Amino acid sequence: MDPKVIREQTVRETKTTLILDAARKVFSEKGFFDARLEDIAAVAGFSKAALYTYYTDKEEIFLSLAIRDLENLYHQLETSVNSEINFLKNLEKMLITIFTFFGENFALFLSVSNFQTMCKIHKEKLSEKHKLLFAEVPSKFRKIMEQQVMLIRAARARKEIQSDIDDSQLANYLGALVRGIIFQWQLTGKMGDVKAEIRQLLKFMAHGLGCPANAEDPIISTM
Amino acid sequence: MDPKVIREQTVRETKTTLILDAARKVFSEKGFFDARLEDIAAVAGFSKAALYTYYTDKEEIFLSLAIRDLENLYHQLETSVNSEINFLKNLEKMLITIFTFFGENFALFLSVSNFQTMCKIHKEKLSEKHKLLFAEVPSKFRKIMEQQVMLIRAARARKEIQSDIDDSQLANYLGALVRGIIFQWQLTGKMGDVKAEIRQLLKFMAHGLGCPANAEDPIISTM
Amino acid sequence: MDPKVIREQTVRETKTTLILDAARKVFSEKGFFDARLEDIAAVAGFSKAALYTYYTDKEEIFLSLAIRDLENLYHQLETSVNSEINFLKNLEKMLITIFTFFGENFALFLSVSNFQTMCKIHKEKLSEKHKLLFAEVPSKFRKIMEQQVMLIRAARARKEIQSDIDDSQLANYLGALVRGIIFQWQLTGKMGDVKAEIRQLLKFMAHGLGCPANAEDPIISTM
Amino acid sequence: MDPKVIREQTVRETKTTLILDAARKVFSEKGFFDARLEDIAAVAGFSKAALYTYYTDKEEIFLSLAIRDLENLYHQLETSVNSEINFLKNLEKMLITIFTFFGENFALFLSVSNFQTMCKIHKEKLSEKHKLLFAEVPSKFRKIMEQQVMLIRAARARKEIQSDIDDSQLANYLGALVRGIIFQWQLTGKMGDVKAEIRQLLKFMAHGLGCPANAEDPIISTM
DNA sequence: CATGAATGAGGGTTCATTCAT
DNA sequence: CATGAATGAACCCTCATTCAT
Numbered sequence: 014m015d016p017k018v019i020r021e022q023t024v025r026e027t028k029t030t031l032i033l034d035a036a037r038k039v040f041s042e043k044g045f046f047d048a049r050l051e052d053i054a055a056v057a058g059f060s061k062a063a064l065y066t067y068y069t070d071k072e073e074i075f076l077s078l079a080i081r082d083l084e085n086l087y088h089q090l091e092t093s094v095n096s097e098i099n100f101l102k103n104l105e106k107m108l109i110t111i112f113t114f115f116g117e118n119f120a121l122f123l124s125v126s127n128f129q130t131m132c133k134i135h136k137e138k139l140s141e142k143h144k145l146l147f148a149e150v151p152s153k154f155r156k157i158m159e160q161q162v163m164l165i166r167a168a169r170a171r172k173e174i175q176s177d178i179d180d181s182q183l184a185n186y187l188g189a190l191v192r193g194i195i196f197q198w199q200l201t202g203k204m205g206d207v208k209a210e211i212r213q214l215l216k217f218m219a220h221g222l223g224c225p226a227n228a229e230d231p232i233i234s235t236m
Numbered sequence: 237m238d239p240k241v242i243r244e245q246t247v248r249e250t251k252t253t254l255i256l257d258a259a260r261k262v263f264s265e266k267g268f269f270d271a272r273l274e275d276i277a278a279v280a281g282f283s284k285a286a287l288y289t290y291y292t293d294k295e296e297i298f299l300s301l302a303i304r305d306l307e308n309l310y311h312q313l314e315t316s317v318n319s320e321i322n323f324l325k326n327l328e329k330m331l332i333t334i335f336t337f338f339g340e341n342f343a344l345f346l347s348v349s350n351f352q353t354m355c356k357i358h359k360e361k362l363s364e365k366h367k368l369l370f371a372e373v374p375s376k377f378r379k380i381m382e383q384q385v386m387l388i389r390a391a392r393a394r395k396e397i398q399s400d401i402d403d404s405q406l407a408n409y410l411g412a413l414v415r416g417i418i419f420q421w422q423l424t425g426k427m428g429d430v431k432a433e434i435r436q437l438l439k440f441m442a443h444g445l446g447c448p449a450n451a452e453d454p455i456i457s458t459m
Numbered sequence: 460m461d462p463k464v465i466r467e468q469t470v471r472e473t474k475t476t477l478i479l480d481a482a483r484k485v486f487s488e489k490g491f492f493d494a495r496l497e498d499i500a501a502v503a504g505f506s507k508a509a510l511y512t513y514y515t516d517k518e519e520i521f522l523s524l525a526i527r528d529l530e531n532l533y534h535q536l537e538t539s540v541n542s543e544i545n546f547l548k549n550l551e552k553m554l555i556t557i558f559t560f561f562g563e564n565f566a567l568f569l570s571v572s573n574f575q576t577m578c579k580i581h582k583e584k585l586s587e588k589h590k591l592l593f594a595e596v597p598s599k600f601r602k603i604m605e606q607q608v609m610l611i612r613a614a615r616a617r618k619e620i621q622s623d624i625d626d627s628q629l630a631n632y633l634g635a636l637v638r639g640i641i642f643q644w645q646l647t648g649k650m651g652d653v654k655a656e657i658r659q660l661l662k663f664m665a666h667g668l669g670c671p672a673n674a675e676d677p678i679i680s681t682m
Numbered sequence: 683m684d685p686k687v688i689r690e691q692t693v694r695e696t697k698t699t700l701i702l703d704a705a706r707k708v709f710s711e712k713g714f715f716d717a718r719l720e721d722i723a724a725v726a727g728f729s730k731a732a733l734y735t736y737y738t739d740k741e742e743i744f745l746s747l748a749i750r751d752l753e754n755l756y757h758q759l760e761t762s763v764n765s766e767i768n769f770l771k772n773l774e775k776m777l778i779t780i781f782t783f784f785g786e787n788f789a790l791f792l793s794v795s796n797f798q799t800m801c802k803i804h805k806e807k808l809s810e811k812h813k814l815l816f817a818e819v820p821s822k823f824r825k826i827m828e829q830q831v832m833l834i835r836a837a838r839a840r841k842e843i844q845s846d847i848d849d850s851q852l853a854n855y856l857g858a859l860v861r862g863i864i865f866q867w868q869l870t871g872k873m874g875d876v877k878a879e880i881r882q883l884l885k886f887m888a889h890g891l892g893c894p895a896n897a898e899d900p901i902i903s904t905m
Numbered sequence: 906c907a908t909g910a911a912t913g914a915g916g917g918t919t920c921a922t923t924c925a926t
Numbered sequence: 927c928a929t930g931a932a933t934g935a936a937c938c939c940t941c942a943t944t945c946a947t
Contacts, residue, residue, distance in 0.1 A: 021930090028931095044350045046269030050917065060933045062919080071917070101447065123346050126422055127267045168445075175446035178436055185420055186440050192419050193412020199349055213401055217409050221444035222388075223398035224324065273942065283908045285944085294942065467909090474910095490796045492715030496938065506912045508940080517938070547893065569792050572868055573713045611891075621892035624882055631866055632886050638865050639858020645795050659847055663855050667890035668837075669844035670770065719921065729929045731923085740921065 029067050029077075031057045036078045041121040045075055045128045072139070076146040079125050083153035086114050090160055100168035101215055104187075107164075108211045111191055119195040125150060158184055190214065252290050252300075254280045259301045264341040268298055268351045292365075299369040302348050306376035309337050313383055323391035324438055327410075330387070331434045334414055342418040348373060381407055413437065475513050475523075478503045482524045487567040491521055491574045518585070522592040525571050529599035532560050536606055546614035547661055550633075553610075554657045557637055565641040571596060604630055636660065698736050698746075700726045705747045710787040714744055714797045741808070745815040748794050752822035755783050759829055769837035770884055773856075776830070777880045780860055788864040794819065827853055859883065 035057035039048045050071055054061040068074045093106040115122065132139060132147060139147060161184040168174045176183065194214070198205070258280035262271045273294055277284040291297045316329040338345065355370060384407040391397045399406065417437065421427050481503035485494045496517055500507040514520045539552040561568065578585060578593060585593060607630040614620045622629065640660070644651070704726035708717045719740055723730040737743045762775040784791065801808060801816060808816060830853040837843045845852065863883065867873050 044267075044269065046267070049915090061917085062934075063932050065918075066931060120350065123350050126419065127343065127346055127350065129422075131266060131270055165445075173447060175448065176440065176443065178440060182436060183440070183445060185417070186413060186437075189413050189416020189420060190409060191416070193414070193416040194408070196349065196415050196419075197408055197412060199352075213405060214409075217399065217401060217406070218444050219447040220399065221441050222391075222406060224396055224442040225398065272940095284942085285909080286907055288943075289906065490713075490715060492713070495936090507938085508913075509911050511939075512910060566796060569796050572865065573789065573792055573796065575868075577712060577716055614891075619893055621894065622886065622889065624886060628882060629886070629891060631863070632859065632883075635859050635862020635866060636855060637862070639860070639862035640854070642795065642861050642865075643854055643858060645798075659851060660855075663845065663847060663852070664890050665893040666845065667887050668834075668852060670842060670888035671844065718919095730921085731930080732928055734922075735927065 025067075028059075032059070032064060032067055032074065033078045033081055036074050037082065037118055037121060040075060040078065040124055041118040044120065044124045050074075069142075072143055073146065075124075075128065076143065076150065079121070080146070080149050080153060082114075082118075082121070083150070083157065086111070087153065087157050087160070089114065090157065094160065094164060100164070100171070100173040101219060103164060104218070105211060105215055107161075108191070108214065109207070112195070112207050112211065115191075115195050119192075119199055122192075123196075123199075158188065161187055187218065190218065248290070251282075255282070255287060255290055255297065256301045256304055259297050260305065260341055260344060263298060263301065263347055264344040267343065268347045273297075295366055296369065298347075298351065299366065299373065302344075303369070303372045303376060305337075305341075305344070306373070306380065309334070310376065310380050310383065312337065313380065317383065317387060323387070323394070323396040324442060326387060326391075327441070328434060328438055330384070331414070331437065332430070335418070335430050335434065338414075338418050342415075342422055345415075346419075346422070381411065384410055410441065413441065471513075474505075478505070478510060478513055478520065479524045479527055482520050483528065483564055483567060486521060486524065486570055487564045490566065490570045496520075515588075518589055519592065521570075521574065522589065522596065525567070526592070526595050526599060528560075528564075528567070529596070529603065532557070533599065533603050533606070535560065536603065540606065540610060546610070546617070546619040547665060549610060550664070551657060551661055553607075554637070554660065555653070558641070558653050558657065561637075561641050565645055568638075569642075569645075604634065607633055633664065636664065694736070697728075701728070701733060701736055701743065702747045702750055705743050706751065706787055706790060709744060709747065709793055710790040713789065714793045719743075738811075741812055742815065744793075744797065745812065745819065748790075749815070749818050749822060751783075751787075751790070752819070752826065755780070756822065756826050756829070758783065759826065763829065763833060769833070769840070769842040770888060772833060772837075773887070774880060774884055776833070777860070777883065778876070781864070781876050781880065784860075784864050788861075788868055791861075792865075792868070827857065830856055856887065859887065 032053065035053045035055075036048075038056055039053045043049075043052075048071075050064060051061045053074070054064050057064075064074065068077065089110050090107055093103070093110045095103060095106075129147075129150065158181070162180050165174060165180045165183050165187075169180065174183070178186075194210070255276065258276045258278075259271075261279055262276045266272075266275075271294075273287060274284050276297070277287055280287075287297065291300065312333050313330055316326070316333050318326060318329075352370075352373065381404070385403045388397060388403045388406050388410075392403065397406070401409075417433070478499065481499045481501075482494075484502055485499045489495075489498075494517075496510060497507050499520070500510055503510075510520065514523065535556050536553055539549070539556045541549060541552075575593075575596065604627070608626050611620060611626045611629050611633075615626065620629070624632075640656070701722065704722045704724075705717075707725055708722045712718075712721075719733060720730050722743070723733055726733075733743065737746065758779050759776055762772070762779045764772060764775075798816075798819065827850070831849045834843060834849045834852050834856075838849065843852070847855075863879070
């Protein structure tokens, strides 16, 4: 390919990266609605107007960011997966990846959720192009979820999981715990010792509260 | 007390209730920043200006709402707690209460979190009065958490819980699962069969993934 | 009707009148695109935001103004029409009305025309409501034109007009002359003695250049 | 002259022509304010920045275009004039020239007028250079007008015109009719059969409405 | 107390113009 | 000379908040 074209593409990519990184910082801190393009531009080292060279509007920046980051997370998780090692070990690696990834920017994903809620209401506001972009967000979420479903399935095949709850539901619980914990961090403002936190979480996931199997208990007797 | 004063107080309370109910609807749908006072006023059956008779500004409405609802949740949970019955039964009752409470308005609590984040940054924006109000929010969260810690402690005393993870951490996981599940509902837009959902959730909490105790596994061997 | 309602309506009408009058001044001076809402508001004695209490956007102000003024012109012309007196006398009255009306605000109607041109191109930009409003503009023009067609028809019936050009075409020429003359005033920046100007114009309309009927001339031989 | 200099000049002229042609198209469609330099550049086959190599700013492009086109019209009209043939024949040729010239770009001259109006107000905005350029516009208009005055004078000398209205006023009416008709085309969006349109227009100019000479009518009795 | 109307502050977006390559 | 990218200055519009009635 023409070296000039390559160089230009590289430069362009560098700049969109700068912008999206700035956007992550600002959106994470302020949420979608309170984030100011001026702040994003300033953090990225551009003028507000320059952003429009790379993105058509605020929504596109936001959606592009969400998609990029989810895609990145997906790829990072992919390298964490290794069906050779045992399930909990593998899960530990993934959790480290996830907590590292979301650790400082989980607020962004609260925004994603809120923004999505809004869009359900104001769907007519989204141009066709944005509708397409927007649809990619849940699609990325789903891809990540499937990754984990596959991990669980493999573990079950190796008898490492004995719960009779179905795979995708277990993946849901896994996701829920992760989100819930990060949410908690947000709320309390502290993050704790990630390594230790993960150890405990794994223990909980492995055995739950550790209730004794009780034939009289209608809830768990079916297990 | 002067009956007239009582009457006036009663009327005032009725109106603030109307306003906060409207606020819950609107904040839940739109989040804090996208919610318009005009919408809240319309839903409450007032004009926008009338809101200022009862609250000094938008933030106060939001905070008052969060505090009121968390307080309500706390009281509803209190009536669900009954240390006579077994732990999982009790938990089931609480989960029904929580899911019913948050089911349709969880977005509101995403907003609480976002709003809190914002406040960390713009603390100077909050008047002294708001700072006090604001501090009540995590305080209410904590109260609810303690309720559950006590439930867990009682269960542990009755040998219904054998995990060596400490009580408040378990309560965290419980909260995390609940929040995570509702978050999931938000994201996918569907709610499913709440009763069945709770049953499965209880099973998961009781035993986790059901991993076999494995002496060689460094993660769970300490359990 | 409730006096309060009447009072409120009256006040509202007064204010919309103030705004449209201000809009006429500003649009006439600057044209649609260069006119600033801030200027209109200032001239009307309001803040910019106040305009939005009465009109949804700039376009609506412009269209409302055009429609109001054309309607006014129509009514003023209606009172000028009197089929009892002879045609040229009647025309004289109408011309006085028209020149007085457009004298200082013809630029506005250049804007109308330009704006209309734009709208042909950007039709998709006009909301449904604006499409309806917009359609009224040519409709008002047509109403005025028809007034003049009827005047001409009556004159022809009384043998005051002998040209074989059809009525609506003659009305077109009449309109063209009027517009053209005002356009000229705009261009040169002077207005001259309106009374005298009209006298001459009438003479011209009555007999044109006064070319001799020439059987050999292929152009006018058919007359 | 140095052939290289000549070549460069020729190339430069070609490019300015490309730009002004593009400008005519865009200004005609959008008017001065809504025309975007980007559109002009695109139509001309340049980048926006390139325009600044040939013109100092948007205003200069506009004024240069107006002057060039009026000059062109002047020269085209010059070749249409032939005092040997009779007046109406000659007028017919000129009208064909004019309608052809303005037919599709009359909106441009609405813009000229609007722009001029604006300039009356914002004269301070025009640099000295622009003031000079700007002055050329009415000057060109005047030149064209004089052409027609001379035509009329010649016709009068040959007794082809008997109206006692003075020559320049008749030229004004002629111009007014032409402008007014094109304005009408703009407004209605249709153009009709130009040839036939001109025939009728000539008839109207020759004899007007064809009012009977009426000694009692104070308006036309002086004729 | 309730409200319609008014407003100031602020944000997203556009675009003529400049500049580095 | 040509251009892609950058920018500052504006402008339209929104909305929480205030005020007169």
